[in-house]
Amino acid sequence: MKTLRWTAVAGIALTGILATACGVPGAGGSTVASTLAGGPVTQRVSVEDVKAMGDTKLRVLADAGEENTLKALVPLYEKKYPNVKVEVATKGFDDLMKTVVNSMSGSDAPDLAQGNQGYGTDGPLVKAGLIRPLDDVMRTYGWENTYTEGALKQYRWSPDGSIFGSGSLYGISPATEYVGVFYNTDKLAKLGIAPPQTYAEFTAALDRVKAAGEQPIMLGNAEKYPASQVIGLVQGQNTPSRDVRSWITGVPGTTVADPGTVDAARTVQDWAAQGYFGPGYNGISSDDAVAKFGAGEGAFLVAGSWNAPSLQENMNGKVGFTLPARADGTRATVGSLGLGWHIGAKTTKLPAAVAFLDLLMSDEFAQTIADVGRTPVTGAGKVRAGSPVVEQVNTIGLKLLADDGQNFYLDWASTTMYDTIGAKTQDLLAKHTSPSGFAKALQDDRDAFAAKQSADAKAAS
Amino acid sequence: MTGLRAWSARQYWPAFLYLLPAAVFYTLFVLRPLGQTAWVSLFSWDGITEGRWVGADNYSALLDDGRIPSAIGHSLVFVVFYAIFPVALGLFLAALMSRIRVRGLSFFRAVLFLPQILATVVVAVSWRWIYDIDGPLNAALRAVGLGSLARAWLGDYATALPAVGIVGTWVMYGLCMVLFLAGVQKIPTELYESARLDGCGPIREFFTVTLPALRGEIAIALVLTITYALRNFDLVWNTTAGGPGTSTTVPSVFIYQGAFLTHEVGSAAAISVCLTAVVLVVTGVIMRVVRGKEG
Amino acid sequence: MLTSRRQNVIGHAILAVAALIALYPFLSVLLLAFGEPGTRTSGFSIPTSVSFDNFTEAWRRGLFSDALTSSLIVAAAVVVGTIVLAVLASYALAFFPFPLKGPMLGLLLIGLVMPYEATVIPLYYQLKDWELVNTYWALILPQIGLSLPFAVFWMRTFFVSTPPALREAASVDGASRLRTLRSVLLPMAMPAIGTLATLLFLFAWNEFLLALVLVPDDRSVQTAPLALSFFAGNRRNSDPGVTAAAAVLVALPVLISYIALQRRMISGMLAGAVKE
Secondary structure (H helix, E strand, O other): OHHHHHHHHHHHHHHHHOOOOOOOOOOOOOOOOOOOOOOOOOOOHHHHHOOOOOOOOEEEEEEEEEHHHHHHHHHHHHHOOOOOEEEEEEOOHHHHHHHHHHHHHHHOOOEEEOOOOOOHHHHEEEEEEEEEOOOHHHHHOHHHOOOOOOHHHHHHHHHHHHOOOOOOOOOOOOOEEEEEEEEEEHHHHOOOOOOOOEEHHHHHHHHHHHOOOOOEOOOOOOOOOHHHHHHHHHHHHHHHHHHHHHHHHHOOOOOOOHHHHHHHHHHHHHHHHOOOOOOOOOOOOOOHHHHHHOOOOOOOOEEEEEHHHHHHHHHOOOOOEEEOOOOOOOEEEEEOOOOEEEEEEEOOOOHHHHHHHHHOOOOHHHHHHHHOOOOOOOOOOOOOOOHHHHHHHHHHHEEEEHOOOOOOOHHHOOOOHHHHHHHHEEEEEEEOHHHHHHHHHHHHHHHHHHHHHHHHHHHHO | HHHOOOOOOHHHHHHHHHHHHHHHHHHHHHHHHHHHHHOOOOOOOOOOOOOOOOOOOOHHHHHHHHHHHHHHHHHHHHHHHHHHHHHHHHHHHHHHHHHHHOOOOHHHHHHHHHHHOOOHHHHHHHHHHHOOOOOHHHHHHHHHHHHHHHOOOOOOOHHHHHHHHHHHHHHHHHHHHHHHHHHHHHHHHHHHHOOOOOOOOHHHHHHHHHHHHOOOHHHHHHHHHHHHHOOOOHHHHHHHHOOOOOOOOHHHHHHHHHHHHHHOOOHHHHHHHHHHHHHHHHHHHHHHHOOOOOO | OOOOOOHHHHHHHHHHHHEEEEEEEEHHHHHHOOOOOOOOOOOOOOOOOOOHHHHHHHHHHHOOOHHHHHHHHHHHHHHHHHHHHHHHHHHHHHEEEEOHHHHHHHHHHHHHOOOOOOOOOHHHHHHHHOOOOOOHHHHHHHHHHHHHHHHHHHHHHHHHHOOOOHHHHHHHOOHHHHHHHHHHHHHHHHHHHHHHHHHHHHHHHHHHHHHHHOOOOOHOOOOHHHHHHHHHOOOOOOOOOHHHHHHHHHHHHHHHHHHHHHHHHHHHHHHHHOOO
16 A cells, blocks of 8 residues: 555654654743732722723623623623723633633733633643732732631632642632532422431431332433532531542642542442432433423432522422531531632733622622522622522522531542543442542542642753 | 656646645645644643653553553444444445435435534434433333333443444434445446346346445545544544443543643643554555555 | 336335434424423423524524624635635646655545544644634634545545546647646536535534634634534533524524535536436
8 A cells, every 4th residue: 555655654754844843832832920910909999990991891701601690790890880891702611611721821811711620720720820819809808708718729829830729819709509409399298208407317318218119319420520429418428628628629648538438439339229310310411310300300409509590490499408417517518619700810901800800799799699590608698599499509508618618529639530530430330440449540540640740840840 | 766856857847836725725734733743742731831841751651541442442343333334324325326216316315414414512412312311212112112121322331332333323324325326426327227238136236336336435435434433522522421431432532631621732642643643554454455456 | 217116115215214314313403492491302292382482592692693604704715715725736636647646645644534633732822823813714724724635535536537538638639737627627527526515514614623722712703513512511501492492503504505505416417427
C-alpha cells in the first residue's frame, strides 16, 4: 500500500517541520496579575462612582440556571446605574464549564463570569490569573458577616491556584443549594409513615416503604453523578464536615478511605442490592427521575434543593422536604453556595462590576432570589417562600449553614474526580467494586492529582 | 525519484497551481494544528498556563493506564456496529432499490438518509427515550409477552455497548445507502441486461455486477464509517457518557475529557496522536483489502 | 423491468419497514415537541392536543433567529469554498502527473482520519492570535480545511471513473486543461457535486465542538447546534419538550433543503444517464 507508507513518512516529516516552529504551549499567554484590577476597593461604590465612568457596557457570562435571577436583576441595575448597559450571555452548565476559562482569557473578556468551585474550573481561572481576588470587596461590604468561614472556603485559593480552601476570596454567590430528601406526602400518609426528621427515622421509613411493596427512593443515575450525592448524604451522617471538606480541598495527609465514607458506600450499595432504587436507575436521567417522582413514583427522592419549585408545581403541593439530622441534632450534607461570581482580572469597569455584585448580594434583592425559586443566604432571614416545601428548603438551608454542615462536592477534589466518582459509583451500585475499592479509587485519583501538582510546582520553581 | 530531477520542469506547474489553494487551507487549518497537537503531546499542559516539558511521559503513562485496553476493545465492537452492519445494510437496500421500480423512490431515499442529517444531540435525545425503562422498546417487549427482557438498555452493564452500537448502525446506514445508490446509477444498464440474459438470479447478479462496480464506493463508505467508529465521541458521550461504570468508554472520550474537562491537554494530545496512527493503519488495511492494489 | 410482482411487493415492504425505523426516533422527538410544556409522553402515547408553546419558548430563549442565520451563512460558505478548492485539487490529483503525489494523498488521509477533538485547542490559540475568534471566519476557514480530505477523495474517485475517451477527445479538440474541466468534466460531475454539497452542508450545519470553542461568547455569531446545546446541556430543570422543540428547529432547515436538493439530484442523475 503505497499511500500508507507515504502517509507514515509524511506524518513524521510534518510533525518535525511544524512542531519545531512553535515554542512551549501557553508560554507568554497569561501570567498571574501582580496588581489588582482597578486598584483596591476601600469604600462602597456609589452611584456617582459608576456615573463617573460615562456611558459604558458591562459584559456578564453566566450559567443558564441564573437566567431568571438576571432577568430580574439587570433592569434594577440599569435603573439604578443608567449609564451602564448590561450585556448578558448565558450558557448551559456543561457548555459554560468547557468555555469559561477560554472566554476569560480572551482579549475582550467578560467583566463578570461564573465558574464552578473546585480544581476543575475555578482552579484554572485562578492559576491563569484570569479573575480578581475579592478580599477588599468582601471586607468593604461585610460578606464575612453573612457567611461562616467554613462556607467561604469554597471560594478561597492561593494566588497560584494550587491550594484550595485557604488564601484569597475569588468568588461569591447570594444563594445556597444542597442535597436533601423530598417525600411524597400522600404516599407516606397512606403507609402511615411520619416524615422522617432523623437519619434513624429515615432508614426505618425506607424499610417500611419497601416492606409495603413500594419503591423507597427514586433515583436517576444516567449522568453518573446523582448516586454519588446519595452516598454524600449518608457520608454526612458518618463523617465530620470538617474532615470531608479538608479532603476535598486537598489538605495533605487526609483520606477519603475512612470508615465513615466506606460505610456510606456500603449502605448505598446495600440499598441498590435490595432494590430500594427500583429497576434501571442507571438508564434514567436525573431530570427524568425528578419528573417520575413528580408523577407519583417512589416515596422519597434524594435530590438537589433546587428541584423544590418544579416539584411543588407538578405534585400540586403533595410534596415535603427534609434533611435527616444526625444523632446530635446537627445536619450535614452535600451542598455549597451557588456557582461563584467572579470579576475578570482584566476588567476596566471595576466600579460597575462591584456595583453589580453589591446589588446581587443586597438584602433587598434576596426576596427576588427566593421568588425565582432559589434559596438566598442574604436577606437577613426575612425572606418569605412561595410554598411550604420551598419554605422547608430555605429554613433547613440556613440551618445547615449555621451548623457549618455544607460538605461541598467530592468531585471538586481534582480535575478528574468528577469522572472517577461517576464511573466508580456506578460500579459500586452494580457490585463491580467493593465499598473499600470505591473509596480507594477516589483516594488514588486525588493522590495522582497531588503528585502532578507537585511535579508542576517543582518545574515552575 | 525521477520526479525530483524534473522538479523545476515546466510541465508540473499547472498541477501545483490547481493544488495550491486547497494546500494553503489544508496546511493552515488542519496540518498546523495537528503538528502542534503532536508537539503539545510532549508537554504537561492545562491549555492555559505555561506547559512543562515531559518528553514521552504522556505516552508511557498511556501504556500504564488500565482504562485504555478496555476502551480499545469497545472501539472494536463499535467498528462492527458503526461500519460493518451499515455497509451490509446499505448494500442490501441499494441492491433492492436498483432491482425493482420503486414507487416513491425520492421519499424512501430522503427518509432513510434522515438519521444522518440529525445533530447527534437530537439522535441521542430520541434514542435515550426509546431505550428508556418506560420507553417504546420495553413497551413493545411487554406487549409481546417478553416483559422479562425489559430493562434500562443504556444503563445495564450487559446491554449498554450493543445498545449504543445499534444507534451507530442506525445513523450510518442511510449514508452508506446513498453512497451506493449514487454508484449503482453509474452502472451501465447493459451489464444488468446481459447478466439477466445469462440467467442470473438476484443474488448472483448482485455479486457479479453490483458489488464489483461499487468497490470504490464501498471503500469510501468503509473509510468513513470506520473512522467514525474509531474516533466518534459525541454519540457515546450523549447517550451513556461512557457508563455504566466504564463499560462504553472509547479512547476519543478520554481525548475530549482531557481537552475540555480535566485540563490535561498534553495527555489528550498523546491519545489523539496514537488514535490517528491506529486509524491510519486500519484504514490502509481496509482499502487494501477492498480495492486491491490500486491507490 | 424483469422483476416479478412478488419481488416488487417484498421490496416495498422491506423499504417501508426500514423507513419506519429511520423515522421513528425523529417522530418521537416531534411528538414531544408538540406536547404541552412540562409534560412527559410515555410508551406509544400520542398527545391529544397540539401546542406550539415549546417552539415559541425555544425560539425566544435560544435566540434561534440569529442562530439559524449564522448557521446558514457558515454552512453555505463552507460548502462553496470546499467544493471550489476540492474540484481544482482533485482534478490535478486525478489526471496530472507530478512528483510527490503519494505524500500528498497521504497527508490528506491523515486529515480524513484524525480525531480532531484535541487539535481544537491549538486551533483556538492560532485563531486567537489572528484575532478571528468570535467571528464567522473562525468557523468557516477551519471547516473548509477539515472538509477538504473527504471532498477531494470524493471528487477524485469520480474523476477517475469518467471515461478516458471523453478527455482524450477534448484534448484532441485542443481544449485547455481548464476548459476540459469546465465544459466536459464539470457538467458530468454535477450529480456527484450535488451529493457532495449535501453531505458537506450537513457536516457544517451540525458541527458543534468547533462552534462551541471558536465562538465562545458572542451570541450573535453562534450557530444552531449551540442554541440546541443551550437546552440539552442545561443540567438543572431542563424541559424535555423545549429541548425537543429546539432539536426540531435545528433539524428542520437541513431536512427541507435535503428534500429539495434530493429532487434536483435525481433529475440530474437521470439526465446524465440518458446522455450516456
